[in-house]
Amino acid sequence: MTEIAPQRAELSAYASIIRKRIALIVTLGVGMVVALFLDIATGPSNLPLSDVFAAIVDPESLGASTQAIVREVRLPAALMAVLVGAALSLAGAEMQTILNNPLASPFTLGVSSAASLGAAIAIVLGVGIPFLPALWTIPFYAFVFAFASVLLLQVVARLRGSSVETLVLFGIALVFSFNAAVALVQFIASQEALQQLVFWTMGSLSRATWSNLGILALVVAAVVPFSLAASWRMTALRLGEDRARSFGVDAARLRFLSLMRVSLLAATSVAFVGTIGFIGLVGPHIARLLVGEDHRFFLPASVLTGALVMSAASVLSKLIVPGTLIPVGIVTALIGVPFFTILILSRRERGL
């Protein structure tokens, strides 16, 4: 066969599937940017979108108060929504793959509960950290506890005879233990501390500042390339551990490094915004429905879906009761669950 064969029908079909997926990912990206602008525009004083553009492109053209609102309040919170959504969704996507469980997410396996416990201890006991500004005490404790909980999962993963099921069960056990510990701390807390703690656990973007935004951005930027580099290995792992290992995938190492990424993403997010349960679970599920589980597309789609959903939830949290900012963690669950249910059921109807 010397002549060049025309491309086969199946390979053309595959090429068009790839193009469609790239288009979907671009659409998600555009949707995310739109949501981001809406998020900046909405609030106690609604800004016209033209002002939002101007505030970003040419801040000097706006009045000092508008400038201050955008720069100090709206922009950090809106960017935080996007970053936290992206980070939690990527963490959830990786967890679902490496633990081979569609229910895995930073929330369902105890990472968020651990962060709450850390925050509770910081708030109620008021133990500061030397050389650390008081503002950073709560995020610091939350981060340490969240990270420690994932390390605990790691230890269990390395025990002899432990399977993926063991790991998931252990994670669920962690949720209950940490929640009980949080309840205990709440029980002994003062009225004032209790109120602060309850507010913290609801998850809110209003605590966003440029410095913690920068930290989260760094974490996401550092983690994403490693996630993408592992995408083929994760795709292979979806079809079974023995199978993947027999293709040369070092499954134990893949799982270890992935859980390290998950702990960084989840612990940093939760430390800055509190408990936001739904994104880590729903982001990957929507992404999977859209682009399938070739992780070269699934992981970026999860990142963007998470960012988009979180940003949209942030907009809604300001619109539901005008003039009141409902904690975004409440909105993600209240709006997200029905939306998610419809999505799952419609998929079943289409027989996919």
Next chain:
Amino acid sequence: MARRLEVEGLSLGYGRRHVIENLSMAPVEGGSLTGLVGPNAAGKTTLLRGIAGLLPAEGSIRLDGQELTKLGAAEHATHVTYMPQALPQRVALSVFEAGLSALMSSPDPAIHGAAAREQVMATLDRLGIADLAMRGLDELSGGQRQLASLAQSIVRDPEVLLLDEPTSALDIRYAMRVMQVVEELAREKGTIVIVVVHDIALASRWCRRLVVIADGKVAADGSPDEAVTPEMLANVYGVEARVERCSRGTVQIMVDRALP
């Protein structure tokens, strides 16, 4: 020269418990199928996983003189591919993507891009499932899924192919088709194929050699004629049975009753 796989003094297990203890067998040659039969929990899967390098092994596994147990996992995987019993359910991948991931997930893929995609299609052609390439794995029938699973393993063109019950839960036609495809592959490429088959008659029909495993040991080894005897069936499986040959000469087993 045909490829040779030599297994000597092999011990395998989970933790401290050895399922297989000091197992040796005559060299396995490429070019035809070698069947692994035996009752449940005899150690067949353990043996395959051990040869595949998925379990810590003591003893020696040599491929054309090269000691496989000394190789790192990644290099081991370039020689040997293991196919577990079934594909997991609820995975949003197409048949084509499953095949492509088998090539691209290797630490150092042998081929990339268009060449890899062509190779996947060539494999699906060989298995007669090219028309299913873009279908999701979850849309397939049991038999089609098994062929997709087989495609994942043979797309890598391994020197040693280890198949764990590729015909279980398949109807007769798909079972025949799977065995036929694998037999052709072995014949054309000289691949060493060791296949666990539950159905002794099916194994006898396709395999030139049968190794009977019982309690982690080789209970019988040879051509189907030599390995499948009423004595073996009584000792290994605990059944009273007659072994007969049909008009075409293949082994048929008639089981009369389970021994007390």
